[in-house]
Amino acid sequence: MSGFIRKRLIDDNAALVQLLGLCPLLAVSNSVVNALGLAIATVFTLTLTNALVALIKPLLSKEIRISLFVLIIASVVTALEMFMNAYFHELYLVLGIFIPLIVTNCIIMARAEAFASKNSLWLSIKDGFFTGLGFALVLITIGAIREILGNGSLFNQAHLLFGDLGHSLHVKLFDNYQGFLIAILPPGAFFVLAVLVAIKNKISKN
Amino acid sequence: MNRFIKIPLVLAIVTFLTSALLMVSEDLTHEKIAEQKKMLLLQSLKQLIPAELHDNDLIADAQTIHHPELLGHRKPQTLYIGKINNKISVLAIPATTPKGYSGDIDIMVGIKTNGEITVVKILEQHETPGLGDLIIANKSDWIQQFSNQSLHLTNLKNWKVERDGGVFDQISGATISPRAVTEAIKQTLLYHNGFMQNIGEET
Ligand SMILES: Cc1cc2nc3c(=O)[nH]c(=O)nc-3n(C[C@H](O)[C@H](O)[C@H](O)COP(=O)(O)O)c2cc1C
Numbered sequence: 350m351s352g353f354i355r356k357r358l359i360d361d362n363a364a365l366v367q368l369l370g371l372c373p374l375l376a377v378s379n380s381v382v383n384a385l386g387l388a389i390a391t392v393f394t395l396t397l398t399n400a401l402v403a404l405i406k407p408l409l410s411k412e413i414r415i416s417l418f419v420l421i422i423a424s425v426v427t428a429l430e431m432f433m434n435a436y437f438h439e440l441y442l443v444l445g446i447f448i449p450l451i452v453t454n455c456i457i458m459a460r461a462e463a464f465a466s467k468n469s470l471w472l473s474i475k476d477g478f479f480t481g482l483g484f485a486l487v488l489i490t491i492g493a494i495r496e497i498l499g500n501g502s503l504f505n506q507a508h509l510l511f512g513d514l515g516h517s518l519h520v521k522l523f524d525n526y527q528g529f530l531i532a533i534l535p536p537g538a539f540f541v542l543a544v545l546v547a548i549k550n551k552i553s554k555n
Numbered sequence: 556m557n558r559f560i561k562i563p564l565v566l567a568i569v570t571f572l573t574s575a576l577l578m579v580s581e582d583l584t585h586e587k588i589a590e591q592k593k594m595l596l597l598q599s600l601k602q603l604i605p606a607e608l609h610d611n612d613l614i615a616d617a618q619t620i621h622h623p624e625l626l627g628h629r630k631p632q633t634l635y636i637g638k639i640n641n642k643i644s645v646l647a648i649p650a651t652t653p654k655g656y657s658g659d660i661d662i663m664v665g666i667k668t669n670g671e672i673t674v675v676k677i678l679e680q681h682e683t684p685g686l687g688d689l690i691i692a693n694k695s696d697w698i699q700q701f702s703n704q705s706l707h708l709t710n711l712k713n714w715k716v717e718r719d720g721g722v723f724d725q726i727s728g729a730t731i732s733p734r735a736v737t738e739a740i741k742q743t744l745l746y747h748n749g750f751m752q753n754i755g756e757e758t
Contacts, residue, residue: 379685408565410558417569424573428580435587438595443693445684446657506693 357479363456364487364542365549370456374488375538377447379499382506382515384492386440387447388485390429392478394451395460397425399477402465409466418461426452440509456484491541499533501526599676600635603647603665608673609637620649625746627651627739629659644668646750648743649678654735657681660690662736664743668751670705674698675740680732687732697726697733706744714741 363369370391377387401421402409409417430448433441441448451457460480465473496503501523507515531537600613613635621631628651637645647665654660660680665673675698682688689695700723706714715721716737718730725733 376684405569408569410562410565412558413562413566416566420569420573424576428576431580431584431588435584435591438588438591442691445688446681447684 353475354479357476358483358486359549360553362483362487362549363459363480364484365546367456367459368546369459370454370484371542373447373450373454374484374491375535375542377444378488378491378495378538378541379533380496380506381489381492381504382510383444384488386437386444386510387451388488390433390444390448391451391454391456391488392481392485394422394425394429394454395457395481395484396474396477397429398422398457399460399465399473400470401425402461403468403470403473406466414462414466415458418458418466422457422461423452437510443506443509456480487545490545491538494541495532495537497522498529499531499537500528596678599663599678600647602674603663603676604635604637604645605673608644608667609639611636611638611641613637622746626742627653627659643751643754645673646747648746650739650743650746652735652739654731654738655680655682656687656729656731657683660732660735660739662739662743664701664740666744666747670707670744670747672701672704672740672744675701675736677736682732683729686726686729689726689729690732690736695726697724698736700724701740706748711741714744 357363361367364371364374373387373391378384398418398421402418405417405421426449429451430441433444433448460477464476468476493503496505501521503520503522504515504518507518509515511518532541604613616636616638618634618636619631620626620634621628623629626632626649628649632649632651634649635647636643637647645665645667647663649661649663651659651661658681660682661678663676663678665675667673677691677698680688680691682690689697692698709722713720713722714737716723716725716730716734718725719734721737723733723737
């Protein structure tokens with residue numbers, strides 16, 4: 350893995366190290382399918398906004414750059430929302446408010462400001478994609494852990510993402526599992542994130 | 556270039572470009588979105604008015620109704636009518652309640668001639684994920700308690716959530732959304748009564 354990619358996926362991971370974008374990370378990670386849906390949408394948005402910001406780089410000036418980023422990010426997310434509504438209608442209905450809320454994911458603003466506004470188009474696209482992927486992997490991991498602990502299942506409701514194929518993805522891991530309720534409630538998200546951050550720190554130290 | 560000209564100019568250009576992006580996206584998606592909504596509605600209609608309860612063309616026999624007071628409609632809505640041998644068997648009544656936690660909740664209720672509910676469908680809602688959105692069928696089975704209910708089984712006075720002294724379950728920690736939906740269902744039952752009476756008087 351090149352240093353560029355490794356930095357974005359692991360060493361400087363947006364969720365585990367920079368602790369950015371916690372709102373969607375904590376709110377939508379109560380099942381793998383929800384996490385996966387939002388993860389894909391976030392990677393898309395981040396790649397696209399980075400690309401657009403890099404394209405208008407010659408126009409940016411100090412006073413209005415933030416307004417321009419907001420304008421671009423909000424438009425891209427709104428467009429994405431329309432496309433999801435059209436082509437993944439049921440998933441769109443499930444993710445609901447969290448799609449427009451991608452706008453408020455500060456990772457996107459952070460990458461526009463710190464990277465895309467200063468680098469070439471191709472590098473910005475790569476940066477957006479891999480930063481997004483790093484965030485997505487953490488989101489999906491938390492989703493999986495919480496779903497296993499909370500429901501004793503994995504890929505519940507996967508048909509929303511994968512159509513009929515999804516029904517066969519759904520696995521019940523334990524029979525008669527009572528459910529560890531706190532894992533799917535908001536505090537569970539904090540606990541799981543804390544454990545992941547601790548593991549990441551431990552590994553980096555060695 | 557003078558920055559008092561450059562800055563507004565740049566803002567204008569980027570606003571123009573992003574608006575163009577949105578216009579193109581809207582143009583590319585709006586037909587597909589309408590199609591998806593219609594497909595979902597047709598799927599819902601199959602449960603609202605089951606095949607064995609009608610032999611007519613539901614789309615052809617649909618009526619446009621507009622009852623802002625009784626059913627909360629904000630614009631004219633479609634009432635679907637199931638008939639057997641040209642006699643009404645089921646109505647699928649659209650209603651809107653403004654009392655959700657986050658704005659309007661649109662529902663559709665299937666009611667047989669004897670006043671019994673077939674199913675209740677939530678068509679559109681924006682309630683909080685994990686709280687209010689448990690009213691939709693694929694998130695919890697809360698809404699199922701209304702199937703086979705009627706004003707004969709549960710009178711008007713008790714047609715409320717338990718918290719308000721009625722008979723229907725609420726969702727713990729989220730009473731507002733269930734309360735709104737329960738009341739909207741009651742309104743459709745009242746509308747159904749009125750509708751059937753009118754028919755009776757006409758024939
Ligand atoms: C951020 C937030 C979002 C909420 N969303 C909803 C909602 O969508 N639907 C709902 O009925 N209650 C929602 N509630 C809870 C209501 O404010 C209210 O406390 C609850 O409906 C009362 O239910 P209870 O009587 O069972 O405690 C939300 C509360 C908070 C803080």
